[in-house]
Amino acid sequence: MSEEVRRMDNEITKLCEGCKITDEEIQEVVVAEGNMLMSAERVRKCLVARIMSDKEVNKGAFCATMSKLWHAERQIFLRDIGWNRFLVEFQKKKDKNSVLQGRPWPFDKFLVCLQECDGNVALRDIQFSMxxxxxxxxxxxxxxxxxxxxxxxxxxxxxxxxxxxxxxxxxxxxxxxxxxxxxxxxxxxxxxxxxxxxxxxxxxx
Structure with missing residues (x-):
């Protein structure tokens, strides 16, 4: 085995060792179902919005514009959760359903994609393709x-x-x-x- 191949093999071995889960990381945190009931009910009144733009939009302008455009009976809360992504929390399911039925929605000439908020799905796994x-x-x-x-x-x-x-x-x-x-x-x-x-x-x- 040449010196270069041996060096590459050692580097790969070190990388693999670094990817191993430690004894501390393998421990699980178990959450009682009752502790999730309140947050699960709130999640059912939420949507996740993504502005389909390659540039970052003005967060304040988006929140103010969409809150007026959606004409909800009760106040809507919009929270920034990442690059051009927002969590939209409604106080009434009627308001949420009205926003869904009114799609598609634009903002600053860009499409605003909306997805149901699934409490058991991580943000990075939410698909905005439909x-x-x-x-x-x-x-x-x-x-x-x-x-x-x-x-x-x-x-x-x-x-x-x-x-x-x-x-x-x-x-x-x-x-x-x-x-x-x-x-x-x-x-x-x-x-x-x-x-x-x-x-x-x-x-x-």
Whole structure:
């Protein structure tokens, strides 16, 4: 074994030894379930927000702007929990649900992603990849602007949440509008072909 290989082997061994869990670190702290009930109830009234920007936003401006924009019945508490991330605590579940239903929300031209706050998930493990958007399907024939066809088109993008159609199931206007839970980590296609009988259309969004 050459001297260089021996040196590298020693360095790797030292690194591995440094990664070993000590006897003190292996000890567990057991928390009684009753001690978590109060905080668990508060967590259920919370959301975690992330501003999708590469630059750090003005924290004070974000908290003030969103508190006014959300029009909650009771005061909302926003806490800075890291780079462009905030814990949003509501006093009423009704206010929380209203904010969720009103998505997507912008701040300073950036998307604000919101996720339910799971008390058993660490902050670093929360995924901000899914967000609902109103998608407009353009270049649609009137016979294709229906609830059933809109749902067929919507599932090619994500999970359909709301169809903007009337009681008869039609949405006749300049475009068909569908609210869809979209994976924002992937690029959105420009459109797709739609075959209706012997007719073929390229609809776009």
């Amino acid at each position: 967000e609902p958007f109103w998608i407009q399907f353009h270049n649609m024939p009137f016979v294709g602007m229906t609830r059933k066809i809109g749902e067929q088109l919507g599932v090619t993008i994500g999970r359909v949440l709301v169809m903007d159609t009337n009681e008869s199931g039609t949405g006749w206007r300049k475009f068909l509008r569908v609210k869809i839970l979209v994976d924002i980590s992937k690029p959105l296609a420009r459109g797709r072909f739609l075959n209706l009988g012997d007719k073929r259309f390229f609809y776009y969004y």
